[in-house]
Amino acid sequence: MQNKVRIVLVNTSHPGNIGGAARAMKNMGLADLYLVAPRDYPSQEAVSRASGATDLLESAVVVETLEEALADCQLVIGTSARERTIPWPLVDPRESADLVFNEGLETAFVFGREDRGLTNEELQRCHYHVHIPSVASFSSLNLGAAVQVIAYELRMKFLASQDAPAVQNKWDVPAATVEQVDYLLAHLEKVLVDIEFLDPDMPMQVMPRFRRLFQRSRLDQQEYGMLRGMLTSMEKQARS
Amino acid sequence: MQNKVRIVLVNTSHPGNIGGAARAMKNMGLADLYLVAPRDYPSQEAVSRASGATDLLESAVVVETLEEALADCQLVIGTSARERTIPWPLVDPRESADLVFNEGLETAFVFGREDRGLTNEELQRCHYHVHIPSVASFSSLNLGAAVQVIAYELRMKFLASQDAPAVQNKWDVPAATVEQVDYLLAHLEKVLVDIEFLDPDMPMQVMPRFRRLFQRSRLDQQEYGMLRGMLTSMEKQARS
Structure with missing residues (x-):
């Protein structure tokens, strides 16, 4: 045309x-x-x-x-x-x-x-x-x-x-699944308690805020792996 | 904003x-x-x-x-x-x-x-x-x-x-009404017969085509008046 x-x-x-x-x-x-x-x-x-x-x-x-x-x-x-x-x-x-x-x-x-x-x-x-x-x-x-x-x-x-998007929003890594984000949040919660940032008896709105943050940011699977790795390192530090 | x-x-x-x-x-x-x-x-x-x-x-x-x-x-x-x-x-x-x-x-x-x-x-x-x-x-x-x-x-x-149209399509004269366009087409048809352009016994699709043209062009009232005046002048010419 x-x-x-x-x-x-x-x-x-x-x-x-x-x-x-x-x-x-x-x-x-x-x-x-x-x-x-x-x-x-x-x-x-x-x-x-x-x-x-x-x-x-x-x-x-x-x-x-x-x-x-x-x-x-x-x-x-x-x-x-x-x-x-x-x-x-x-x-x-x-x-x-x-x-x-x-x-x-x-x-x-x-x-x-x-x-x-x-x-x-x-x-x-x-x-x-x-x-x-x-x-x-x-x-x-x-x-x-x-x-x-x-x-x-x-x-x-x-x-x-042409049914072509004006710009192609290509992401190189698939998005994290709901299950992965749940694992991440469970892992995070455990570490936050370990490092005494989170008081299990007074959790406030800390975990819902983290959930909101990770869901809003549409974590990809590489970022998921990176954050899990970081939490594991924090756990080791906290134990030593 | x-x-x-x-x-x-x-x-x-x-x-x-x-x-x-x-x-x-x-x-x-x-x-x-x-x-x-x-x-x-x-x-x-x-x-x-x-x-x-x-x-x-x-x-x-x-x-x-x-x-x-x-x-x-x-x-x-x-x-x-x-x-x-x-x-x-x-x-x-x-x-x-x-x-x-x-x-x-x-x-x-x-x-x-x-x-x-x-x-x-x-x-x-x-x-x-x-x-x-x-x-x-x-x-x-x-x-x-x-x-x-x-x-x-x-x-x-x-x-x-702002609910503002990007450009304001202002027309200075109101659009012709359905009744006006009907008068115009009736007048036109009479003149076309007078000047022997239209054969009443073999009208073909002449009048529907004129109707389609005037409707598609969204005649305004000034144009309506102008065309009626033109037809009147043609009538006088045809008679003399």
């Missing part, structure tokens, strides 16, 4: 931002970059800020008009910071990623100039406007940062569509 | 990235920036890339060690790109924002060096690691872009916690 999404940058002033956008795209698995009349491009500054995403810069399509960049697209989503005179269908970045995946159309995300965004005419060529929910008093994101947010939401949605 | 979150940048090499991080924070309503032994700071480049978020740079706390930056925090979340030797509790950016809001603790997000990230020792000071789900073959985000993603997820969660 991600290969049906292109990023279109209109009239970008600072080539560093083109590089930043390319890097953000490649980080998130996007590849198709269109540049509409960039003011200073190609540029060493773009290559430097792309930080290895030079393949995207090399394959970027440079065109003179927004029309050319959009001609074969079926869904156009334009970034918009301001309220417009005519309201337009408006989504947040997460909803924009939903649109891409639910509709399955050739989609363009259009990003405007650093200082003035997209013109009203350009915005009216978009089926939807997407607004990154910045604070009203300081609402203008860096261009590369705006591309990063959209590309991140597309990637999160892509991973969800 | 957002004022309980600080962003900690460790050993940043490029002051432009400090500026980029400050801008991303301010865009998303965060204010507390800690800089641990920045290599080149203060710097004009940071001010330039902050693009108006100079107040965050001015109030940034510069310290020598990570310990100082974290001392009064209760929850520490470190950004990590790589797999580590010992697995650590790992979340994605959205889950990290959930942690912040569900636990309500003084929280630090810690970001490492541009080239090498955080050391194993620094990562072990974190309760959680957060991984931005980049593609494996090109996984390292620009520092400002990484701060942007985390700050964006915090803002989305903050807005949700």
